[in-house]
Amino acid sequence: MANLAKLEFAALEISGDNYLSWVLDAKIHLRANGLGKAIEDGSDASPEEKAKAMIFLRRHIHEALKSEYVVIDEPLVLWKALCERYNHQKTVTLPRARYKWTHLRFQDFKTVSEYNSAMHRITSLMKLCGENISEEDMLEKTEYIPCLKCASAVAI
Structure with a gap:
C-alpha cells in the first residue's frame, strides 16, 4: 500500500545500474515540475520547493537507499550523495x-x-x-x- 501512486519513471536501483538514465529522468521531471532549482548549488529554492523535490527524489529511489539516507532532509545533499556513490x-x-x-x-x-x-x-x-x-x-x-x-x- 506504500506505493499507491505510479512512478513517473523507474526508481534508482540499489546497484546503481540505471543511475545514468535515472539522473536524466529525475532532472527532467524536477524541471518540469518547477523544482529543478532544489538540486542546484546556490539556488534560491523555497522550503516548499525543497520539500516537494525531496519527496519526489525519495519516491524514486530503492527502498534500501531510502533507509540508508533517512537522515538527509535536503534534496541537494541527497542528490550529491547519490552522485558521489554512483557517478562512477x-x-x-x-x-x-x-x-x-x-x-x-x-x-x-x-x-x-x-x-x-x-x-x-x-x-x-x-x-x-x-x-x-x-x-x-x-x-x-x-x-x-x-x-x-x-x-x-x-x-x-
Whole structure:
C-alpha cells in the first residue's frame, strides 16, 4: 500500500545500474515540475520547493537507499550523495558500451529491426556517457548488412 501512486519513471536501483538514465529522468521531471532549482548549488529554492523535490527524489529511489539516507532532509545533499556513490557508472558503462559497439555484428541478429534496435541502444548508452557515435560510424556498421548491400546494388 506504500506505493499507491505510479512512478513517473523507474526508481534508482540499489546497484546503481540505471543511475545514468535515472539522473536524466529525475532532472527532467524536477524541471518540469518547477523544482529543478532544489538540486542546484546556490539556488534560491523555497522550503516548499525543497520539500516537494525531496519527496519526489525519495519516491524514486530503492527502498534500501531510502533507509540508508533517512537522515538527509535536503534534496541537494541527497542528490550529491547519490552522485558521489554512483557517478562512477560512466567509467563502468562506457567501456562496456564500446565493447558492444566494437563487437556488434548483423549476423548475430535474426532481423534487421533487432540489429537496428541494438545499434541504437548502444549508441544511446554511449551518448549518455558523453561519447557520440557519428552518422558515418553508424553507416559503416550497416554497410555490411547483406540485404542492404543487395538493395543498394539494385538501386544503382
